[in-house]
């Protein structure tokens with residue numbers, strides 16, 4: 001038997017609660033022809049999963065969707081052997097069945113992982129869609145030039161921490177916006193942003209203005225709401241915005257498309273200052289940019305130019321709690337649930353994980 005989390009209902013409004021999920025024990029399935037059984041090592045928790053659940057894309061009674069890093073237990077697929085590590089979408093459960101590769105948004109599910117190339121957990125983060133999101137939004141859409149001022153919201157989170165470091169590599173003045181002081185300190189002291197202001201401060205607008213004396217040339221939007229309202233008056237002429245996400249709106253009960261509300265708030269400024277707004281859908285960048293992104297990111301990590309913090313919640317039992325926490329800032333870094341043992345962790349990585357969870361060269 002193994003543990004699964006099922007969606008209990010289609011959530012109507014607000015942020016996730018215990019009533020949205022149901023924990024069950026089910027028999028571990030047997031792989032049929034063309035299938036393999038995997039055990040889940042890491043489960044990725046991402047804001048988009050809440051959108052899926054609220055929109056009805058995920059049906060009550062189903063195992064909650066989630067991208068995973070897993071190990072093959074038994075395989076009826078010649079290309080996969082017992083013990084192989086794979087990136088797949090086993091969801092919120094301890095064991096899952098995967099078929100042969102299917103391409104979703106240009107990504108292969110499942111995909112074999114080489115632990116010698118990168119820690120396997122990064123397949124759902126830095127070296128996966130999350131990293132490509134930061135790369136595409138920052139380097140392709142915002143295209144920051146040396147000397148420009150770049151602002152990144154949710155700056156200590158999964159996407160934000162990478163996006164800001166990429167702007168630093170491009171030679172920009174980079175200002176983060178994050179929640180608690182410990183996150184702001186991490187963003188400035190460990191990640192090397194030039195400044196980081198807290199959106200929890202009553203003086204956010206003034207603090208941001210002081211941190212951006214030359215205005216803002218590029219903004220990587222993860223949050224929306226009050227954070228965007230503070231950014232808006234500081235945008236310079238010809239500024240670029242990558243509209244990556246609006247996490248402050250994901251529990252909104254008012255209905256309507258949060259992107260439209262966001263655009264409406266900015267419309268007069270966008271017209272007057274000729275701000276270029278780019279909606280970001282990472283899937284549109286896979287074909288053209290994935291290979292270059294992986295090669296460059298590998299170089300940056302080896303050169304110590306990119307660091308990466310994970311927030312690992314041990315035990316599948318914690319998945320609903322960690323999911324809610326991530327949506328309201330209770331995470332610190334890329335949110336992962338540790339579902340099963342990771343046999344690839346050597347003593348150095350284990351110690352690093354126990355002390356700070358910061359991955360660096």
Ligand SMILES: NC(=O)c1ccc[n+]([C@@H]2O[C@H](COP(=O)([O-])OP(=O)(O)OC[C@H]3O[C@@H](n4cnc5c(N)ncnc54)[C@H](OP(=O)(O)O)[C@@H]3O)[C@@H](O)[C@H]2O)c1
Nearest residue numbers: 047154157158159178179244245246247248280281282329
């Ligand atoms: N466009 C795409 O293709 C794509 C792909 C992946 C992700 N995304 C988007 O990227 C964004 C970041 O995702 P992630 O996975 O990296 O999550 P994350 O940043 O690790 O976690 C979400 C963060 O949002 C911040 N937050 C939550 N509510 C807030 C509020 N009311 N005001 C200000 N900040 C708030 C919190 O940080 P603080 O504690 O610092 O407030 C929280 O840690 C999300 O908007 C997501 O939807 C888009």
